[in-house]
Amino acid sequence: MPISLRSNGGAPTPAACSNAPPKVDDAPPVTPPANLDELLSKLATRKNPRHRRACRRCWKPIPPGEQTALVSNQGGSGLTWVHTGCVTPADVAGGSASAAPTPDVKRLEDRIAKLEAAKPQRIEVKVGDAKPRQIDGVAHPELKRVLTRLALRKPVFCPGPTGSGKSFLARQAAQAIGLEFYTMSCSIGMTEGALLGRSQPEGENGSFVYTRTPFMRAYEDGGLFLLDEIDAADSGVLLCVNNAIANGFLDLPGRHRKPRAEQHPDFRIMAAANTYGRGASRMYVGRNPLDESTLDRFRANVIPVDYSRELETKLWSARGCDENLLQVLWEWRKRIETNQMERVLSTRFIEDAADLLAAGIPWKEVADSYFCGWRQDEINKVQE
Known part of the structure; x- marks a missing residue:
């Protein structure tokens, strides 16, 4: 009997807007410039990780996995992803787009990818x-x-x-x-x-x-x-x-x-x-x-169920918490096991900690709660 896991897919319902996009057939043809490779080297690029979306230049769909470039949104504010073949010299001149991936853009891309990975699945x-x-x-x-x-x-x-x-x-x-x-x-x-x-x-x-x-x-x-x-x-x-x-x-x-x-x-x-x-x-x-x-x-x-970093990563990312703190919790668990301590750091606690952090509870308060009732020498071994 086949059983499969599949992520929730499907394009989202587009928000209503006053300026409807032109029909694909009416969109003007875009001719890639001769120095396209040079232009792309100065822009943030990535493969489209999500559902099919429309390019804001040619208005044709961008399938998942196709290479895209981050440029200024013509006729609007902010930035948008377009086909690499739709990039023009104006996107680089004058700093109208992000000239090379900045740390902020990279963090945003990573955040989007993690949220996509943490979406509920359909069984x-x-x-x-x-x-x-x-x-x-x-x-x-x-x-x-x-x-x-x-x-x-x-x-x-x-x-x-x-x-x-x-x-x-x-x-x-x-x-x-x-x-x-x-x-x-x-x-x-x-x-x-x-x-x-x-x-x-x-x-x-x-x-x-x-x-x-x-x-x-x-x-x-x-x-x-x-x-x-x-x-x-x-x-x-x-x-x-x-x-x-x-x-x-x-x-x-x-x-x-x-x-x-x-x-x-x-x-x-x-x-x-x-x-x-x-x-x-x-x-x-x-x-x-x-x-x-x-x-x-x-x-x-018999199906043993141990602590799963895969599950914990998804639970943590779904709540938008700092991944560095999850790494800290994993290191604490490793030290507990290495020192053969009669303590646990469970997936249940990690999920509860993520809920508290997402609600604005300070990390120190969450950590102090975990170590309540521990001897000082035990705390030193875990937090060294």
Whole structure:
């Protein structure tokens, strides 16, 4: 089943203006000057990185990837990009255009390119004649691998460090395939009733009424269910999930009217954890070993989710933050790992920091918040 990622394309709706551009057929022909190469050496040039746009000299379209030059906008203010063949000596004489790429122009070009790269993507999931669906935000790097397995109705297990985007990935997957998203954070005190539902007395007569859980709604009505923090659950409780995955039905002794639940064709399940289900570690001390029968249900579809610089760059750029600060955060993470410190600098924190910086919060305040509760010797190792 083909699954592809495609950036949102299409030309933007042009703004209304009083001076409509001439028709292409009516535009006067432009003859390139003999010294065109010399003129171009004095102007800022680049390949058109965006959608097709009209050249402001000949009014013919400039396809993406075609070389363009930055010149003064004739009949208007500011600068504009035109075909290189439409450049004239007047564009260089008298400094009417930018004579060679200035640092400001270069920074502007880089900024435009980064914003284009950080635009939301469209996830195309070809299931029969279904139309492509659009997801929110930036696509997770592991999204395509997850969708491939969900399309085959396989359970997916995503182990990875805290704040690496596991829940974000599951939510995007549900949106991409058009399913309702359900989730539950597991804990040591969770019972089978939290998954399978329970009968409780209601009303004046105290008659027992069965209450469905998010898991059972996804199981019977269709949807993607995420067992978040699955390694924090009691391994015995999860045995009921094994039956749900393997058998296609569940027996519910507490539901008298319909004691058997049938699995919906659109039911999908994912699990996320900070460990591989083998028990606690120095960083994740409250985790339990999972039963081997539970792990075996997911074994062929384990997709580790680590911190992704690709994802973090897109999240950071989408908010217009200084890239140098992102490099600082990456260097801090590297020093944490090098010094084997029991600390994390997660993708979640990087996204939150970008939101704060975009809202005008000073960098020092963001950094001080991150280091709250650290020993001074730890801070020195990271900020050295």
